[in-house]
Amino acid sequence: MSASAALTVSGLCRSYGDVRAVDGLSFQVEPGEVFALLGPNGAGKSTTVEILEGHRSRDTGTVEVLGHDPGASSAAFRDRIGIVLQEVGIERELTVREALVHYGACYSRRRPVDEVLELVGLHGLGDRRTHRLSGGQKRRIDLALGIIGDPDVLFLDEPTTGFDPSARRQAWEMVDGLRALGTTIVLTSHYMDEVQALADRVLVIAGGRAVAEGTPDELRGSMDRETAIRARFPLEADGTVDDLLGRLSGRATVRGGRLEVRTEQPTADLHRLTAWAMERKLELADLEVVRPTLEDVYLDLVGGDGEVDVGAGDHG
């Protein structure tokens, strides 16, 4: 564990009643890094981030952000972080510029308002009342207020949920701009492509536990050697597949007449599969040989029942 980490979490637990929302998470984030918590809804991402921000208490574990315990919630700590939460409001009657000046006033150091407006793409809208902004523009002002105090660590909780594709691209560009300025960023997302585009490092969590950690490329690489063979056969053949599974070199799953084989030897396993089918005079419908997408990797990791927005087409 490096002493210079911007943020260190160790053995973090938080329960709501009987539900263990966060169940023993440990990770650290280096200065200047863009770190993503990826997982389905209810995985514990938001709870974790809220504990890091000082918005929520923890049951056990140690947390240190910029040398502070967020649980102590000191003004000196909040002076150095920026928070972009889901579901926060803003005074309807203030103009964009007034809101930035007003919230900026409580920080020891602040970015120039015009620079922030430029950075989040709200230049020219400074004199507009906030209730006349569109949904996407409101999210931008949330981001603007998150960075007005020139934070060392910025927390982004699902920054693009509900955005249309072009707004998401623009949001990603904003985050890239902040990365270039050296801001450490912790973001949560359930979009695989978002994490791939933005994050230097990813922690995949499900059911409050870490299931994988690494760069987006490493996560993909861990399964990159494998190819998937998929096929459908008549349900009544289900009982007879045991001898097939014994012959295959890869990991096979059968569910309701659907077969999937993950293998590093696709040629040999395909041959064994087709030979087996021909012996039984079975027609393998929808037979295909595919490379797994990153979504497949992710669904594998979180148990396949995660609510995910895969974005990149059909994978069933």
Add this chain to the structure above:
Amino acid sequence: MSELEIMADRPGRLPSPLGLLVHQIGYQNRVFRRVPISAFFTLAFPLMFLLLFAAISGDIFIGGGHEVSAAQFYVPGLAVFTAASATYTNIGISTAITRDEGILRRVRGTPLPRWVYLGGVVGSGVSIAAFGVLLMLVVGMIVYGVEVDLDRVLPAVITFVVGTASFAMLGLALAAVAPSGQSSPALAQATMLPMAFVSEVFFPLGDDPVRWLQVVGDVLPLKAFVEAFFTPFDPYHSGSGWEPALLLRMACWGVFGALVAARRFRWEPSVGSGRSRRSEAAGV
């Protein structure tokens, strides 16, 4: 960034709490001014009552040697009603609504100390109350012949300060116990209006009112405010204009309000307001 740099807090000092408090009061006043409906109910509504009372009672002058306008008796009461509306009603409703809008959640993530935020809310309520009371008194003096005894200005000012501070605390308590922003106006009016009637803000209860009405009025804080503020304007009062027992009664209510607010105040939107965390609503 080196290890020392990442751990060190900002060399620039945080803005002084006092400066922030002044800033917060100005900001809350600005938000108030931009919502015409709240300005109307807080400031114009009591003036409409003044107009109505004057029209009903006419230009009656009471008394033998020294004639006194009838407005001398109801203008101080209406001024107190304005002050209580600007603090209790206004603070209670607006704070509960800003909480449900997620504004308090945003504030909580900034380095602004929480007491400074709430101090801004209270300071703004008191300054709006001061504006409303002055407006009422000036209209009363110019149009309806209300007289102010300059020797008794200090007791009137101190009564105003103790009263508005206490009603501001009760306003924070109201926001703290209101289940949602939507229900807060109903709660505020359901407590304020009956209290105004038993406190003889609108008309006297008569020489021999029902006993329980009197007791309820004597226990609640508004009648103490009305009576203590009236004394400096009372043409038949011969003392210095101070009502220490009534001030104490108001202050007790203020302390009670502050205790309730301290125990129950929430910064997170209420569940079901549309801005509560899904995780909380789902219990996860």
